[in-house]
Amino acid sequence: xxxxxxxEHTAQxxxxxxxxxxxxxxxxxxxxxxxxxxxxxxxxxxxxGETIKTKAYIAGSFAxxxxxxxxxxxxxxxxxxxxxxxxxxx
Numbered sequence: 813x814x815x816x817x818x819x820e821h822t823a824q825x826x827x828x829x830x831x832x833x834x835x836x837x838x839x840x841x842x843x844x845x846x847x848x849x850x851x852x853x854x855x856x857x858x859x860x861g862e863t864i865k866t867k868a869y870i871a872g873s874f875a876x877x878x879x880x881x882x883x884x885x886x887x888x889x890x891x892x893x894x895x896x897x898x899x900x901x902x
Contacts, residue, residue, distance in 0.1 A: 852894030
């Protein structure tokens, strides 16, 4: 898995978090897109057969933009961290 795959994994995690937040607030999920990819740092790439896990959370929101911070691990070792700005279409 290359760096871009880890970023995509993070984007999917971000979509799930924002979708759940919308459902919990009584809203229906909306279309969103990545507005920025920032500060990604990779210490290594996962080997074939390793399972990766991404923990992500909303670090802040303003209007229809959310900042997502993430940490990806493989076998319990942090292999990547980064930030995404997600824009929700109105």
